[in-house]
Amino acid sequence: MIEIKPVSKVDATVVVPGSKSLTQRALIAAALADGTSKLIGPLASEDTSYTSKALEQMGILVERGENSWVVHGSGGKLVTPEEDIFLGNNGTATRFLTSVTALGQGDFRIDGEERMQERPIGPLMEALQGWGVDIASVNGTGCPPLHLKSKGITGGATILPEGKSSQYVSSLLLVAPYAAQPATLEVNGEVLSKPYVAMTLSVMSDFGVSVECNEAFTSFTIPQGCYRAMEYEIEGDASNASYFWAAAAITGGRVTVANVPVPSLQGDADLAPLLARMGCEISLDGGGITLRGRDHLDGITVDMGNMPDVVPTLAVVAAFAHGKTVITNIAHLRIKECDRLSATLTELTKMGARVEEGDDFMVIHGDGGACLHGAEIETYNDHRMAMSFAVAGLRVPGVKIRGENCVAKSFPTFWESFGELG
Numbered sequence: 001m002i003e004i005k006p007v008s009k010v011d012a013t014v015v016v017p018g019s020k021s022l023t024q025r026a027l028i029a030a031a032l033a034d035g036t037s038k039l040i041g042p043l044a045s046e047d048t049s050y051t052s053k054a055l056e057q058m059g060i061l062v063e064r065g066e067n068s069w070v071v072h073g074s075g076g077k078l079v080t081p082e083e084d085i086f087l088g089n090n091g092t093a094t095r096f097l098t099s100v101t102a103l104g105q106g107d108f109r110i111d112g113e114e115r116m117q118e119r120p121i122g123p124l125m126e127a128l129q130g131w132g133v134d135i136a137s138v139n140g141t142g143c144p145p146l147h148l149k150s151k152g153i154t155g156g157a158t159i160l161p162e163g164k165s166s167q168y169v170s171s172l173l174l175v176a177p178y179a180a181q182p183a184t185l186e187v188n189g190e191v192l193s194k195p196y197v198a199m200t201l202s203v204m205s206d207f208g209v210s211v212e213c214n215e216a217f218t219s220f221t222i223p224q225g226c227y228r229a230m231e232y233e234i235e236g237d238a239s240n241a242s243y244f245w246a247a248a249a250i251t252g253g254r255v256t257v258a259n260v261p262v263p264s265l266q267g268d269a270d271l272a273p274l275l276a277r278m279g280c281e282i283s284l285d286g287g288g289i290t291l292r293g294r295d296h297l298d299g300i301t302v303d304m305g306n307m308p309d310v311v312p313t314l315a316v317v318a319a320f321a322h323g324k325t326v327i328t329n330i331a332h333l334r335i336k337e338c339d340r341l342s343a344t345l346t347e348l349t350k351m352g353a354r355v356e357e358g359d360d361f362m363v364i365h366g367d368g369g370a371c372l373h374g375a376e377i378e379t380y381n382d383h384r385m386a387m388s389f390a391v392a393g394l395r396v397p398g399v400k401i402r403g404e405n406c407v408a409k410s411f412p413t414f415w416e417s418f419g420e421l422g
């Protein structure tokens with residue numbers, strides 16, 4: 001357990017580690033490319049280690065240096081893994097690598113931690129079956145462990161049934177160029193977390209494959225092709241930048257995150273303008289985004305369907321605002337590392353906040369933070385719970401974070417960087 005000490009006003013410039021989402025996409029595109037790619041500024045964390053280890057099991061050599069990784073691409077020819085693939089609680093990799101392994105040959109399992117065995121993957125399995133993949137959920141739950149008998153994907157038309165993760169769409173797109181025939185993908189229902197699909201299309205295009213699609217991201221035509229090896233530079237992680245912007249917002253201080261660019265490929269960078277709507281000042285200095293807090297924050301009403309990972313950050317800031325904050329379209333928070341919708345509200349309540357929970361929304365009744373008091377915060381093995389509630393501790397004495405090591409999933413050096421704010 002770690003106790004956070006309150007500070008007056010933070011005043012800092014920080015550099016955050018590389019984007020988890022971009023690192024994983026670039027690793028996969030580079031692994032399937034014909035030739036050797038170099039990833040500059042990748043994220044070294046528990047999740048990206050699971051991804052690169054799984055790719056290594058499929059015969060891809062990933063040489064991990066201090067600030068760049070060299071990936072020896074296979075041109076799409078994958079070796080059969082000798083052991084089952086284990087991906088911890090890495091939802092992105094579990095969804096993406098299910099399709100990647102389908103490109104290879106062999107009979108094996110994909111599995112993860114207990115929580116990953118509760119995170120659905122059924123819609124992706126159905127869409128892959130439409131491309132001729134023999135895949136089943138071992139326990140019949142529509143969740144991992146999965147059993148695959150891979151022999152490549154046929155391509156042609158497939159349909160992704162309605163689901164609560166954009167990762168299914170990204171996963172299918174990433175492998176579609178390697179299908180035996182040109183592929184199309186139709187998605188039933190609304191696509192949540194859309195910026196992540198845009199990010200996938202951007203990485204694919206950088207690696208040389210252009211996909212045709214509609215604006216709603218429900219209809220895609222993917223040409224056959226092979227990714228082109230390249231040198232790819234990774235932006236700083238905007239979801240992880242959120243904790244530093246939030247620190248400025250609630251302490252009335254200043255934080256510049258130097259390596260999240262504008263424009264960014266990451267939807268979560270849009271948290272900064274949202275904090276500006278609550279009363280902060282935003283400016284673009286030296287290539288990064290600076291947030292300055294003021295004495296007063298106002299509650300807002302906002303649809304966060306496109307920015308699920310920064311909802312806990314926003315909810316914590318909302319507890320220090322004046323008035324009601326209503327966060328809608330967030331049912332997908334319930335299938336993250338924990339049920340983040342409930343967990344966030346449970347822990348805010350423990351700190352004295354007045355909140356309301358709906359199936360797909362939350363309400364925080366802010367009073368400027370006056371009612372908040374210290375508490376031992378449960379983190380449910382969820383890195384985003386630990387990092388968001390650490391922010392609250394900068395204003396409220398006695399905030400203690402249990403299970404603080406869970407930050408290793410996406411930001412192993414978080415506590416050192418956060419400590420520098422004080």
Ligand SMILES: O=C(O)C1=C[C@@H](OP(=O)(O)O)[C@@H](O)[C@H](O)C1
Nearest residue numbers: 021092165166167193196308309
């Ligand atoms: O594609 C990605 O890199 C991600 C997509 C999002 O998931 P959903 O699409 O399931 O909301 C996000 O929560 C996750 O952290 C990363």
Ligand SMILES: C=C(OP(=O)(O)O)C(=O)O
Nearest residue numbers: 089090091092309336337
């Ligand atoms: C939801 C997250 O990741 P994943 O789905 O990859 O486990 C996250 O990092 O907040």
